[in-house]
Amino acid sequence: MALAGVRVIELAGLAPAPFCGMILADFGAKVIRVDRNKVGMSLDTQARGKRSVAINLKAAEGVALLRKLCVQSDVVLEPYRKGVMEKLGLGPQEMLKENPRLIYARLTGYGQSGSYATAAGHDINYLAMSGLLSRLGRSGEKPYAPLNLMADFAGGGLTCALGIVLALLERTTSGKGQIIDASMVEGAAYVGSFAWKSRSIGMWDCPRGQNMLDSGAPFYDTYETADGKYMAVGAIEPQFYRQLLTGLELDAGELPPQMSFTDWPELRRIFTERFASKTQADWSRIFDGTDACVTPVLSFDQVSSHPHNQERASFIKDSSGEESPRPAPVLSRTPAEPCLASDPVIGEHTVEVLTEYGFTSADIDQMLTAGVVECNAVKSKL
């Protein structure tokens, strides 16, 4: 796999850093998640392919141990509020002195500088600060955050993974590590570059929810079907729009022009009525194989059995039968090989990992007895 041989220490976080760690693990990195002691259950649902070590960082020996793990690794991924790692004496300057090849990724909401740097926040706050949230939502309604996808995952975990891969690539020529300051506000804004930069061509001149791509246009929206499901319509170009009308059995000559903004409400009314007359399966049959750009809005239950997704094996099942998306993109020679075993329980691999990092059994026993580390392998298998 592309990242084989890369050793990553991921400090346990809430959602964005775990996703970043999972991407690295999916593509072959050895990712070790550092959990707290005495915590019953991990909230990390993005733990595929990781191993867990439980260390008490409130004990000096725990901090010393983590330092040893970090300096023997390629990447440290930390998701804490600015200053937390420095307080522990594990800030990037110290660590890079000990291991100049280390890539030290800091994934936060507001970045490592600026007046909000130490403030608590979540996806919705970062998205709001990026400017993007102001553009999301239907006409006449308040701004609406699309789950926590934009800041936590697209602008956060994924962007941070890109930064790590770039730094790994650069290290192959310079031999040097570096610090990555991944701010979810900036990551989300960057993902939104199209919205920012297409203002120059007037794409966002209307208020929220009244533009072509933000549910303003009737040919770029979802429609309810007779069975309470939905179809997605993305028929932008005239030649595709014509196929949409054909599928809906509508005569272009009897309708207002596609790009007549003032007629969009009337066109939407007509499309709404049409789509409500047949089921999702009926519409899928009608539009499948055409260029009308009309697809069913698949539920999580439907998605893996859709023929297209089935043919590409786009969804995988782990050993417990739980379904999830296959890692993307697909690399031809070195594709991701996602681990299908169940997610690690907290501290499941403490002994295994410490042994691998050169600690003796005596060292490990001493740390276990002192409560510096915890190993839950036996308990987890009961």
Ligand SMILES: CCCCCCCCCCCC[C@H](C)C(=O)SCCNC(=O)CCNC(=O)[C@H](O)C(C)(C)COP(=O)(O)OP(=O)(O)OC[C@H]1O[C@@H](n2cnc3c(N)ncnc32)[C@H](O)[C@@H]1OP(=O)(O)O
């Ligand atoms: C009823 C509640 C149910 C909850 C269910 C939750 C289900 C999951 C849902 C996921 C939702 C995802 C949401 C939408 C998100 O947006 S997640 C993104 C959150 N934001 C970020 O990640 C940005 C960067 N991080 C942060 O800003 C902050 O970490 C935070 C998220 C605001 C949390 O702040 P806070 O809890 O005060 O933690 P921090 O200041 O970071 O300090 C962490 C403290 O923990 C300590 N720590 C760490 N590891 C260990 C360890 N192994 N052993 C002992 N201690 C440990 C650190 O030393 C630090 O301690 P201290 O410096 O405070 O004394």
